[in-house]
Amino acid sequence: MNYRSLLVHLDSDKHCAARIDLAIRLARQHESHLVGVACTGAIYMPVGSEATVAHAELEALVQDALRDRVEAAAQQFRDACTAANFKAFEVVVDERDKAAALVERAHCSDLVILTQELPMAVRTPMISSMVEQVVMDSARPTLIIPHAGHFDDFSKPALVAWDDSREAARAVYDALPLLRQCEEVQLVTWDEHRPGRHPPSAPMQERLEALRRWLLWHGVTAEARVETTATPIAEAMLSRAADFGSGLIVMGAYGHTRLAERVLGGATRGLLQSMTVPVLMSH
Known part of the structure; x- marks a missing residue:
């Protein structure tokens, strides 16, 4: 591809x-x-x-x-x-x-x-920006560039946010041409820490390992890890991207319709509003 x-x-x-x-x-x-x-x-x-x-x-x-x-x-x-x-x-x-x-x-x-669009004075879960509409309705992946900063090096490490969903699988496939030129790739699944919840399941770790092998077959060497976070997923992604020195985040975009309006998932909208590095999203 x-x-x-x-x-x-x-x-x-x-x-x-x-x-x-x-x-x-x-x-x-x-x-x-x-x-x-x-x-x-x-x-x-x-x-x-x-x-x-x-x-x-x-x-x-x-x-x-x-x-x-x-x-x-x-x-x-x-x-x-x-x-x-x-x-x-x-x-x-x-x-x-x-x-x-x-x-x-x-x-x-x-x-x-x-x-990335500049913050709007009025924005609710029921009001979608132009970027959000393109991300959610496009049949192709969307690469969103932060409005602050300078970005010209896609060989830096890449962070792949993985939850074994259809959207995440689509995003990883769509990002292959970019991932092949990255010096490092991390596959990360986040488990939100809540009272009474068990640690990440073995099946999820196995699925991450299967994804790592699949990427290797496509010429991408990656490291897989499961992390627990007490912060919202979007914040955990940005924190991990900063620690890893990432130049790209790859993730699935989530949303559904309500009263004929597009409602984005929390992590999707959080990244669109607060991104610090380019993000490739697929829906």
């Missing part, structure tokens, strides 16, 4: 240049085609008896401003690829909702590259 096509989100925020540079670097390393997608986002204007010509004119002005913004982001991407002498790229401008456009475009890519 290799990444033959990468998709990177283009926008006007201050992190876009770093995201483009990282995407070009990965595309060059993996000999991938690189697709930059700039989305205007959907416009929601009042509709009804009160709608007037003025509303239509305002909508046209907003749409033109958004087109100018995404075209500037697209040109930034073209200029960066040209400056890096990287020729295997294309640009797509999409005028739909950002999350919906990225999810659909990802169907023809192997990996989606986004930047």
Whole structure:
């Protein structure tokens, strides 16, 4: 398995240049085609008896401003690829909702590259960000880059968060091209310490060992371990990643629907909000 096509989100925020540079670097390393997608986002204007010509004119002005913004982001991407002498790229401008456009475009890519969103003033379990929607709805893995820090070395140790779930298995498989270039890989299962709970079961340790062997067959040497934690899983992951000097965390993304809304699991949302290193997630 290799990444033959990468998709990177283009926008006007201050992190876009770093995201483009990282995407070009990965595309060059993996000999991938690189697709930059700039989305205007959907416009929601009042509709009804009160709608007037003025509303239509305002909508046209907003749409033109958004087109100018995404075209500037697209040109930034073209200029960066040209400056890096990287020729295997294309640009797509999409005028739909950002999350919906990225999810659909990802169907023809192997990996989606986004930047962690800045904290919002209002965020509840019932309100999903654009990144959360892409992670949960995309048929492809998503590589999320922290909005703080500089990340350009994917040969550093990698941390794989494992719970023997379908999502975790999908994430490990999707991360193989990155894991093969890491100098070290740790497979870790966390058991939340609660009064009356027994230590991690032998079957889980056996499953970790089976995963370690499977990775070895795919050219990845890994160390497996089970840890007990009294802190939330997301905090335990970040702590272990810091101790291990990790440059990448690989994990399954968890969520379910409630009242037609997407509700993320605690560890998934915790990592998306507090990540300190790039995280590859698959759902």
